[in-house]
Amino acid sequence: MPSRLLADVQRGDFRALARAISYAENGVEDYSAQLAGLPPTTTPVVGITGPPGVGKSTLVDALIDHYVKEQKRVAVLCVDPSSTLYYGALLGDRIRMSDWYNHPAVFIRSLATRGSLGGLHPRIIEITDVVRQAPFDQILVETVGVGQNEIEIAGLADTTLVVLAPEAGDDIQSMKAGLLEVADIFVVNKSDRPDADLFIRNLRSMQTAAFRKEGRDIPVVKTVAWQKQGIEDLVRYIDADREKPSAVEKRYRILAEQAYLLIQQQRMKGVDxxxxxxxxxxxxxxxxxxxxxxxxxxxx
Amino acid sequence: MPSRLLADVQRGDFRALARAISYAENGVEDYSAQLAGLPPTTTPVVGITGPPGVGKSTLVDALIDHYVKEQKRVAVLCVDPSSTLYYGALLGDRIRMSDWYNHPAVFIRSLATRGSLGGLHPRIIEITDVVRQAPFDQILVETVGVGQNEIEIAGLADTTLVVLAPEAGDDIQSMKAGLLEVADIFVVNKSDRPDADLFIRNLRSMQTAAFRKEGRDIPVVKTVAWQKQGIEDLVRYIDADREKPSAVEKRYRILAEQAYLLIQQQRMKGVDxxxxxxxxxxxxxxxxxxxxxxxxxxxx
Structure with a gap:
């Protein structure tokens, strides 16, 4: 991007940021060279993923509300599958967030996943780092839980929330293995439902079975997002996740994953x-x- | 592999085949050079995928039964996620197929997906082509529907069956977009359930909405696998899929996908x-x- 556009992004100009993202999204600009010359910024990225229908967008809405009340500036990237199948469902979701579209402290951008077979946008690493150049306190990346993107998010986010909702107990059993493995925090939304406690018990016992060897203990936070219940609790857990002694090592793992993907992109250039x-x-x-x-x- | 091992595989020796697969699976042998020198065989590969619990293994069991009665030789590759979470569920599945383990016309082999985040086994392309060197009439590849492997199967199989079971109608809505897009044939198993017809109606109307533009019309076959109902019908649809005028073009697309993945593997060798x-x-x-x-x- 022209250095003036970059300066505008760094100053917090949303229109400049939107333009910079579009350039990357449409393949007009390869920001790698430019980003190689810039000091890395460390704005924390929270990934939000989980199956359709659990209330991810409502939760993002509640998180924005929380951060804005704390006088913070928030960027939200929504990664949508480009499949024609999902347009209807998504539109409904996005409308829930529309209150924030004109708020001066909130930047929201949808990115279509290219390649219909799921996965994040091929330029998502660069795009996130461009957003990091802007003066945000918090970046949220929401993925719609279809295809592969809910798993790839773990290679991008400092903290990954896996959002679930209480359903029949055996639903947990069919939950994708990958989804369980990427969670830093489980959010059980719609936790005012009568079967919420049973669901949480099942989730915990499944976790115990799966991660006994590793000694991992993933926190479970209860929310009722549309009533903004449990959000302060959740934010406390997100902050605590970043303070964990293992966070530094995890950061290296994420950077290694990103380096791997970027090297792969570089080496496969021209092969289609x-x-x-x-x-x-x-x-x-x-x-x-x-x-x-x-x-x-x-x-x- | 030593040329004697290859000769044994080509002759139909199951123990030789098992050994050849193990070598590839554990990275002992890279068969690329050897397979480059061999004439490609065209034993058809049917991929079977779908969410957990729909009865994929029971369906595979019924298909084996059908082919064996037709005096055909069948190889089955089961791709299992290596996640500790799923061992219990899988064991139950596999037991259903155990009747066939000692049958002289049936070869069954489980492959763990390496890399806990789903996806097929990294050597699955080579392994399938090694199996193709043996004198089978039919190769079935079953994937457990977790992580990414149910989508990757479309890059391997000549015909992909997406197996579903009638559940609450809105379950289709949360079905992964990728899963719908890879289907050559939908199999609605457990179709003796009272809500089967409603389920099929929903499936059809969803399809119409999704593929109207492309003019695709994916057949829907009803089965009750544990009673071996609908299997002849299904086999007829599988055979018809191979006879379609578009099958040749599809074969090129599959080969291109495989070439892409193999080139990627080659270029990323040594990067971990x-x-x-x-x-x-x-x-x-x-x-x-x-x-x-x-x-x-x-x-x-």
Whole structure:
């Protein structure tokens, strides 16, 4: 980005930030070179993930409310699957947050996941670091729990909240293994439901079974997001997560994950599935195509 | 693998095949060079995926039964998440298939997904092609629907079955977008439940909404796997899927996906997250670490 745009972002100009994000999102700008020259900032990133329907957006809304009342500046990135299937559901979610769209301390931006098979936006690491250049106290990244993105969030966020809602007890059993493994904090939203305590007991006993060896003990926080109940508690746990002795080591692990993905992007530049398919079709015509020979001879 | 082992695999020796798979699974052998020299075989691969609890293993059991009665030879690869969380559930599943373990026409092998965050086994492409060297009429790959592997299966299988079971109608809504997009055939198992017809209606209307533009029409097959109901129907749909005019183009797309993943593996050889984390920790000590500079300067 032009250095003036960067200066505007750093000053807290939302329109400049929106433009900078769009450039990265649409592949117009590769910020790697520029970000290589900038001092890294450490604005904390909280990831919010979990299955559809548990109230993630309502929880984000309540968190924004909390931070704004504390005079803090908040950026929210919502990672939406680009699948046509979900437009309706998402629209409903997003409307809940719309109160904040014009608030001077709140920046909200939706990013479509490219590639319909889930996963975060390919430029999400860069985009988050561009947002970090702006003077926010807190960055929230919400992912819709479909496809793979709820797992990848752990490679981006300093603290990952896995949001659940009390349902039939056996629902926990079918919860994706990855989802359980990425949680730093479990948020049981809609905890005013009569079956909430049973649900929490099941969650705890499952955790005990899964993480006994590692000695991990993941806090469980009860919220009723639409009534803003439990939010102060949750924020206290988020802050405590950052103060843990293991937080430094975790930071290295996250940076290693990001480095891995960026190196992979760099090394796979210019290789795309579509042109591979065309080449393979061409080579297959006389029946001589062999996958392993093709890969071995593929130019580096 | 030694050429004698390969000859034994090609002759249909199950113990040789098991050994060949183990070598690849544990990273002892890289079969790429060897497979580059062999003529590709075209034994059809059917992928079976879907959420936990819908009866995938019972369905696989019924399919094996069907093929064996037709005098066919079947190989089954079960891709299991290695997470400790799922051992109990899986054991129960696998027991259902145990009748076949000693059948001379049936080869069954479980593969753990390495890397706890889901995804198929990193060597699954090679392993499947090694199995293809053996004289099977049909290869089935079953994935447990957790993490990412139910989506990756579409990059491996000629025909992907997404297995569902009738539950509350709104369950479809929370179905992962990716899962819907990879289906060649929907199997509604447990279709003797009273709410099966409503479920199928919902599934169809969701499909219509999602794929209207593309004009895709994915068949829905009803089964009651534990009673072996609907299996002949299903096999007919599987065969028809292979005869579709679009099957050739799809084959190129699958090969392109496999080529992409193999090229990626090749280019990322020697880069691992653990040693990246150690390097990053070292570089961070004097505060000079910058992610983007690190990636830019990373040796190719």
């Amino acid at each position: 599935r579509k042109s591979l398919a065309a080449t393979i079709e061409e080579l297959s015509k006389d029946g001589s195509f062999n996958l392993y020979r093709f890969v071995k001879d593929f130019p580096i | 997250r653990k040693s990246l984390a150690a390097t990053i920790e070292e570089l961070s000590k004097d505060g000079s670490f910058n992610l983007y500079r690190f990636v830019k300067d990373f040796p190719i």
